[in-house]
Amino acid sequence: MDKFLAMGGYADFVWPAYAVFFLVLAADVLATVLRRRRVLRELRGRIARRSARQRGSVSA
């Protein structure tokens, strides 16, 4: 296992390269998940406001 992690002396280059590959793609996925939450929150507020306004105009 130590031999595997040492990467024949190139551990300082091989592992950061793999880390960059997976971290950048993980950031891409995370950005979408967060944007989806934000958009859904906005849309829920929008729908709630609209139905509240409709109820208001019916009672008036």
Add this chain to the structure above:
Amino acid sequence: MNAFKLWYHKLGSPPYFYVFAGYIQPWLWTIALALAAAGLYGGLVLAPPDYQQGDAFRIIFVHVPAAWMSLFVYGVMAVSAFIAVVWRPKMAEVLAMESASIGAAFTLIALVTGSLWGRPTWGTYWTWDARLTSELVLLFIYLGVIGLYHAFEDPRQGARAASFLAVVGAVNLPIVHYSVVWWNTLHQGTTVRYFGPSSIAPSMLWPLLAMTIAAKFYYGASLMGRARVSLLSLERGKDWVAEIVRKEPAHG
């Protein structure tokens, strides 16, 4: 042809695309992760060290797929952008704009992993050689497309302007691809060929292909997720969006 046309028009409709994308997304993820797992095992464990580069060559399994994707995603983006500029369907704008972010991510990975590979093999993290410089220009074009898209108040206007830039920026693609042929570069030429024998050992080639196809499926999965969110936002006044928001569990 008729079936294809029907399919094209159906997928061009946002509510239909939303459902379709949600259906295929888990499959794209499954294939991407399975291929990546196989490719990583083959590349990091099974493949023997290179006789010249030792274990440093293993960076190839992340660097080359990312570099290929930086061009592939641009190609898809440029075609969608062209359709968006000429015929203006909303779906083409969405696919072009969401591809830009994924393409920029792959270009960044290609540049950084290439730099980490250059240090032990060339003795430098960076050099202004034709391949490296044109790839850096590619990153700037991606960032320009993303920036222009967000610079407009109206997202559809932004998408049209950014699509135009994406189409014009496509001139950089052949420059990146042929840079190792046209100029004397430090970067090596092509070793993997579609036609004729590749100058790479089979034990190194199959993990590379597995990682490459995994990256393609990842792109598909990420694009579907991004396009769905973008559609919800762009079509916010429409009934089909209200329907989906009502069904969606809170904090989902």
